[in-house]
Amino acid sequence: MISKKPSDIKSSEITDEQIFLNRRNFIRAGVLAGTTLATAGVYRFINPPPPKAVVTAEIQGITKPTDFRTEEKLNTFEEITNYNNFYEFSTSKTSVARRAENFITRPWTIEVGGLVQKPKTFDIEEILKFSQEERIYRFRCVEGWSMVIPWVGFPLKTLLEKVEPLGKAKYVAFQTLYDSEQMQSSFSAGIDLPYVEGLRLDEAVHPLTILATGLYGKQIPNQNGAPLRLVVPWKYGFKSIKSIVKITLTDNEPPTTWNIAAPREYGFYSNVNPNVRHPRWSQATENSIGEYTRRETLPFNGYPDEVAKLYEGMDLKKDF
Amino acid sequence: MNDVKFNKIIIFINSLVPLALLAWDASRGNLGANPVEFFLRTTGVLTLIFLLVTLSITPLRKYYGWNQLIKFRRMLGLYSFFYGFLHLITYSIFDKSLSVSAIAGDIWQRPFIAVGMFAFFLLIPLAITSTSGMIKRLGGKNWQKLHRLTYLAAIGGVVHFWMIVKSDVFYPLLFGIVLAGLLVYRIYLAYEKPNLQSEK
Numbered sequence: 001m002i003s004k005k006p007s008d009i010k011s012s013e014i015t016d017e018q019i020f021l022n023r024r025n026f027i028r029a030g031v032l033a034g035t036t037l038a039t040a041g042v043y044r045f046i047n048p049p050p051p052k053a054v055v056t057a058e059i060q061g062i063t064k065p066t067d068f069r070t071e072e073k074l075n076t077f078e079e080i081t082n083y084n085n086f087y088e089f090s091t092s093k094t095s096v097a098r099r100a101e102n103f104i105t106r107p108w109t110i111e112v113g114g115l116v117q118k119p120k121t122f123d124i125e126e127i128l129k130f131s132q133e134e135r136i137y138r139f140r141c142v143e144g145w146s147m148v149i150p151w152v153g154f155p156l157k158t159l160l161e162k163v164e165p166l167g168k169a170k171y172v173a174f175q176t177l178y179d180s181e182q183m184q185s186s187f188s189a190g191i192d193l194p195y196v197e198g199l200r201l202d203e204a205v206h207p208l209t210i211l212a213t214g215l216y217g218k219q220i221p222n223q224n225g226a227p228l229r230l231v232v233p234w235k236y237g238f239k240s241i242k243s244i245v246k247i248t249l250t251d252n253e254p255p256t257t258w259n260i261a262a263p264r265e266y267g268f269y270s271n272v273n274p275n276v277r278h279p280r281w282s283q284a285t286e287n288s289i290g291e292y293t294r295r296e297t298l299p300f301n302g303y304p305d306e307v308a309k310l311y312e313g314m315d316l317k318k319d320f
Numbered sequence: 321m322n323d324v325k326f327n328k329i330i331i332f333i334n335s336l337v338p339l340a341l342l343a344w345d346a347s348r349g350n351l352g353a354n355p356v357e358f359f360l361r362t363t364g365v366l367t368l369i370f371l372l373v374t375l376s377i378t379p380l381r382k383y384y385g386w387n388q389l390i391k392f393r394r395m396l397g398l399y400s401f402f403y404g405f406l407h408l409i410t411y412s413i414f415d416k417s418l419s420v421s422a423i424a425g426d427i428w429q430r431p432f433i434a435v436g437m438f439a440f441f442l443l444i445p446l447a448i449t450s451t452s453g454m455i456k457r458l459g460g461k462n463w464q465k466l467h468r469l470t471y472l473a474a475i476g477g478v479v480h481f482w483m484i485v486k487s488d489v490f491y492p493l494l495f496g497i498v499l500a501g502l503l504v505y506r507i508y509l510a511y512e513k514p515n516l517q518s519e520k
Contacts, residue, residue, distance in 0.1 A: 028326055035330055039337040047341075047362070049350065075353075083353035091488035094352050143486075145354060190487030261487055279430055280484060289353050293417055 050082045051098050056219040056226075059152050062132050068208070069136035070302070075147040077216050079289050084223045085141065086242055087191055088176065088183035100222040103182055105243070108227050114173070114248035117164035124227045128213055130154045135210055135231070140272045140301045142236035144281035147289050151231055152214030157205040165201065165249050172204040173197075173254035174230060175246040191261050197241035198254035198268065199232065200310075208233055208306055211244075234300040234307045236270045267320040271311070272301035276320040324391050331392050335399045338366055339406075356414040363407040368481060368495055370400035371474045375502045382509060394450050397470070401447040404440050432483035439476030442469045471506075474499050 015023075082097050089099035110127065113119035132152050140146045160172070178194035186193040203209060212231045213220060220226045225242025232239050238258050248254075258266035265278060274284040274297045285294040300307050311319075342362060345351050351358045374397040377389045416422040426433045446467055448454070455463045478499055482492035 032330055032333060035334055036337055039334045040341060043338050043341050050352065079353040087487070091486070091490075093354075094358075145357075188488070188490070190489065277429055280432060280486075282426070287354065287356065287415075292356065292414060294415065 048098075050078070050094065051101060053078060053081065054097075054101070054221045054223075056214075056221055058218055059128070059132055059214045062134055062152055062214075062217060064134045069134070070138055070148060072138065072148045073290075074136065074150055075289055080147060080149055080215060081221050081223055083145075083147075083289065085143075085237065086223060086225070087189040088178065088193060088195065088243075089223070090184070091189060097221075097223045103222040103226065103243075105222065105227045108245075110228060110244055110247060112159065112163050112247045114250055115166040115169035116249050117166060118162070120163055122159070127159070127211075127228060128219075130158060132213060134217070135212075137208075137231060137233035138301050139231075139233065139237055139240075140286060140297065142238060142266070142270070142278065142281065142283075144283070144285070144294075145287045145289055146297075146301075150216055151210065151212040152217060152220075153210040153212035153231065155205075155207055156209045156211050156230065157207070159211060159247075160205060160249075163249075168251050169249035170201055171250045171252065171254055172199050172201060173246075173248040173250055174199075174241045174244055175248075176241055177243050177245045191257055195241060195257045196254065197230070197239055197256050198250075199239070200253075201249070202310055203232070203307075206307065206310065208303060234271055234303040236266075236272060238266070239270050269311075269316070269319050271307075271316060271320075272297060273299060273316060273320060275299075276317055324388065328392060328395060331395060335370070335395075338362065339403075356410065360407060360410050360415075363403045363410060364481065365491075367400050367404040367407055368474075368477050370396055370403060371470070371477060372495065372498055372502065374400060375470060375474060375499070379502055379505045383505075398447060398450060401443045404443055408437075408440055432480055435476050435483065436480035439473045439480060442473040442476065446470060446473070471503060 083093045084096040085093055086096045086100065089096045089103070106124070108124040109121050110124070111119075111121045132154055135151045135153060137149060137151060138146060139149050156172075174197045176193075176195040183193070199209070210231050212225070212229050213227065215221075215224060220229065225240075225244075228244050229242040230240045230244065239256075253268055256266075256268055258270075259268055272283075276283060282294070284297055286297045287294050298304075342351070342359060346355060346359070349355075374393055377393045377396070380386050381389055412418055412423060416426065427437055428434075446469060449458060449463065449466060458466065478492060478496045481495060482489060485492055
């Protein structure tokens with residue numbers, strides 16, 4: 001562009017100073033609004049709102065036994081289904097619901113074998129026909145938070161009896177599905193997959209130990225471990241393995257995922273114990289989801305009367 | 321109003337956007353199932369982001385010659401301090417109910433808390449001496465030396481982040497790589513300069 005000498009410019013061509021300033025301010029307001037919106041957009045992209053609540057089928061004929069239920073206030077369905085540790089889908093608790101949305105849980109079979117008289121592969125539809133009951137349990141995560149959850153399920157013992165464990169069987173090993181097409185890699189999850197867990201046989205047949213098929217009266221949503229998960233309410237949540245495909249009775253203590261990842265932090269037993277410290281999270285107190293201050297954590301997560309006798313004579317600080 | 325002033329306003333307002341959205345979501349109960357944890361994590365990550373952006377000013381000036389950027393460095397550094405302060409206050413109130421003994425116990429028992437606390441306390445003298453008056457009083461050289469503590473604070477912050485994740489180190493690793501790059505570039509500059517002079 002050829003610039004004109006000042007004398008060439010007609011006074012009518014010169015933008016009035018007021019208009020120039022207004023235009024400048026107008027552009028500035030635009031730039032300010034634009035960048036602010038862009039920043040807000042980036043924030044929203046990183047922190048998206050939770051997905052719509054999943055709707056799963058009702059479970060029919062649930063019995064509601066009067067024992068096995070705490071009287072504490074239940075956590076909402078929204079809380080329970082949008083704050084999950086399920087590393088196969090995401091290591092962010094608030095992202096699991098979205099990532100697990102399309103998880104395929106039918107057809108689904110659970111192979112039960114090992115040291116048993118009658119090994120059997122169960123179809124999930126058959127398991128859903130077992131008589132189902134509601135269990136309202138406290139749930140304590142090793143990360144120092146807790147919830148109260150109305151599970152639907154049945155005692156693990158019911159299933160184990162059907163395969164008739166041999167006298168040699170001392171432990172029960174569990175395995176989660178691992179499907180690399182639907183789940184992230186072991187590398188990005190940061191733990192060995194498939195996820196494995198285990199219980200001692202007496203823990204496994206304890207009346208509090210259940211296999212859960214639902215929550216809030218409906219079939220369990222994907223992010224909570226569909227279609228079948230373990231719930232052991234006196235142990236830290238990671239023991240309650242999700243989306244089970246295999247159950248094996250063994251005579252030796254089976255390997256467990258978090259114990260492999262960090263043996264000094266997570267023991268085989270992992271009973272809720274306010275007296276065993278963890279390097280990152282307080283185990284003496286917990287954040288009960290829905291409350292803003294922390295409360296005391298109870299030994300065995302509030303179930304000492306039921307389960308303390310399982311560990312008589314053991315040093316639970318050593319066998320944590 | 322000149323352009324620097326206007327750019328400062330842009331940075332100032334944009335840096336407040338995350339806080340505004342946090343407050344907005346909090347007021348509507350939209351911070352998720354564990355709002356305290358979400359607030360803690362977000363303010364912590366923001367502290368580190370602002371610290372790394374602050375540390376990238378010098379490399380950007382040296383490499384691209386964008387010398388104007390120096391005019392925004394103080395504000396960015398103070399934003400890091402500000403979000404770090406919110407992070408610490410949230411932890412102290414909600415996690416520790418403002419109990420000094422509980423906080424002391426936490427520092428003692430949990431290395432990641434000790435490291436994070438150390439990194440934050442390094443930022444305090446830097447925030448206090450961030451004014452033009454203080455720069456004059458300390459003298460440019462001394463001030464610069466003191467403010468090299470930023471490097472240590474940033475390393476502490478990234479280590480703190482690394483220690484809290486259970487197994488997925490992706491984000492701490494990302495921050496660590498960026499920080500390492502920014503620090504290595506400074507070392508490179510320090511060694512490069514004498515060589516250039518000797519060639520002349």
